Amino acid sequence: MKLAGKTDVGRVRQENQDDYRAGELPGGAVWALVCDGMGGARGGREASQGACNVIENVFQEQYAQCGAGQEEAFLKKALIYANRFVFQKASHEESLAGMGTTAVCALVRGGTVYLCHAGDSRAYLFRAGKLTQLTHDHSYVQELVDCGTITVEEAEHHPQKNIITKALGVDYRLEPEFTSEKLQKGDVLLLCTDGLTNMVPVDQMEKLLVQGPFYDTPDRLIEAANANGGSDNITALLLAVEPTEVEHG
Template structure:
């Protein structure tokens, strides 16, 4: 199938990235970091139409993870995650200013940071985080996109948004300005069985019910593969990346 599978060290974390059926390069990037105390999962989608979107997404993810890895003590995960993404924004922005070949690059970023039973999710752009419980799937993040603004003001319905010609235009990105506005969401893990981080290459093709059914029927590694297969079977017009974590491994 031509999947670009990264090494999977732990079956409790599934992750997979694919360039899709049409794009020549993959501008998505993902990564995670786990130790005995904290867990961090990050996904990014380099901005189409800008220079070096693949560089922006890779730098953003790695900068965010490296910032948290070097901390000796973490008490406030909300504050730390906000600082990590702010730091990633500065790195991407400075690289774009210093190199003409990278000028104007940017990326979305969505990160999930876990400490014991507390979870903080941050996002900039339109990559998404979903929570899966025994009975339903919930989208935690809210897209920073033109279409989302049209939904919010009642101009279009969520159904109309699925086929809107401007659905890929984002209103907020990482690395395009010196400062960035970050949305933060908090959750408790008590009722949440699994989390999904994904780029819009998945959500543009696969709806929430389809995602939920696939997650329930597969372990985390297989779920990523099946989700990407489903997106590609429906067109695969963009790069597609998914991280699934939480729950027990299926034998």
């Protein structure tokens, strides 16, 4: 696997409340994580960084116990640990009250990507020139789309697009969503915050993903988001599947 990531404050916000992590694991596996904090100037940053720290520690200290077929339980546990950490910190520090963070976490091994998420940070699969969203937004606007109240096109510019229905740290209980997808050689996974998806249409992202060297792709995506307004923090994290990972699993 090849990994490339970047985060940027954007053109409007005063500070960057996004965070991301990624790393290699035993047996040729890799993991990746993107978080988008919310809840005031200090709270958003504390939430995203705290969640990333907890999830990174779970991978470092407990991944060895994640056997075949245990990927869902392992990823959900990582996000639930992070949820409790952020919730308890927000409960004990008045200046952090109400903070939370989205999270989208990927584990790639054995030719499959396993995904666990909460909120509206997304995971996409780029295959044969087409970008497909793998995660389902936990947002008020997505619920309106799901029940047929508004169209996908109307959702793009809905005034309440920023209302999240699930996030880490908001409630002591969390049920993150899990999904998985078989990978093929040449596939690219994109994990990103809404600072990218709200600014750069899918068709533009598809063009940018094939324009130049893989390791420059996060820069190209962020440059496009800023050129289109840069109204939020922007994070793009990419994982490219090389042939040997899938063929030899």
